Amino acid sequence: MTLVMQLFLYLSAYHAGKKLHWSMLNSVLHAPMSFFDTTPLGRILNRFAKDIDLVDSALPTSFASSLNTMISVIATVIILIYGSYFAIIALLPLAVLFIFIQRVYVASSRQLRRLDSTTRSPVYSNFGETIQGLSTIRLEIIANVLTLATSLFAVLMRDKLSAGTVGLIITYAMQITHSLNWLVRMASDIETNIVSVERVNEYSQLESEAPWEKPDVKPPPHWPTQGGxxxxxxxxxxxxxxxxxxxxxxxxxxxxxxxxxxxxxxxxxxxxxxxxxxxxxxxxxxxxxxxxxxxDIGLHDVRSKITIIPQDAVIFAGTLRFNMDPFGTYSDEEIWNVLELAHLKRRTFTVENGLHYQLTEGGENLSAGEKQLLCLARALLRKSKIFVLDEATAAIDMETDRLIQQTMRSAFKNASFNNCTSITYDIG
Known part of the structure; x- marks a missing residue:
């Protein structure tokens, strides 16, 4: 039964965590630029790292442990009442006191977790540990009072209880100390870790940029045909x-x-x-x-039709072919043609390994000039009607600058490119 219950909890937590992560990722990816202008990168990474980790690992464990401990506490209380119904006189007021302390502690620990999630300051961590220790001391006192009360009732009713029953009652009264401590700890962990769910949900409800696509307002299939x-x-x-x-x-x-x-x-x-x-x-x-x-049309319909070559080249970890054509749309011959046009066909890395040459993240195994020429070749491969060069030669050497301009002039003489529109920013 316990195995089935834990399996159910972990599977539920897995699907819930997956759904929360996807919802937050989708929301962040479609957030407007103003969000990234005003939100530090570290804060976004914190939501995807620490908060998602707590949702995936800490919460399921706390739920499972809390449920197990609660069952254990209920069983212990039943045994105490069964052994001596007078124990209920001690249990009722102590239960009220226990719930009061638990609520006060959880409320403070939840706020501490929210502060800790925001600042990651060691001061809050130490303070939180101190508060947790105080609650443990108070619960020990409650449990000791319960043990004392149970023992007194057992003495008062010694004529009606057997020695075995008295031993059983006192043993379980002493055992409840650990169970109560653990129950409060797990309950507080659930409450404090729920803050991570709250923070993830906050990023899942970010204001979104314009619709990615508008099915009811689509441009013609080959738009733009002119590029005006x-x-x-x-x-x-x-x-x-x-x-x-x-x-x-x-x-x-x-x-x-x-x-x-x-x-x-x-x-x-x-x-x-x-x-x-x-x-x-x-x-x-x-x-x-x-x-x-x-x-009037969706963002994808606009952005997919415009090719931009930025100042900072973007290179992904993978083969040269993957970086040129990640969706496998073009043939090897077409890729080699644009590599030759961009003066990359006879570079060392293409001669030795061809299109299977492995590029590292950010293109660290290429020079700055080679990375920019590779981005130019990738842009030319798409044969877009609109090209935008945003200071594409600002951070490269004079030789690469010359090659880029020579490539663009050669490309625009080609029948495939001579009708395209080009907008250039600050290029020499």
Missing amino acids: IQFIDLSTRYRGGLDLVLKNITIDVQPGEKIGIIGRTGSGKSSLCITLLRIIERTQGKIIIDNIDIT
């Missing part, structure tokens, strides 16, 4: 209450145009880029791509 972009009276800010970073911007980028946007630091160049990708939403105005207002 219109910024009409566009104003935007990073979040409510802040000043506008773009104000009344109007730009008409014709299909196939290659334009550069130049300005000092903080002038709003990158803000225009992330507004185009709807990482931040416009405050007023419109962005129209091939006669479709991008705010």
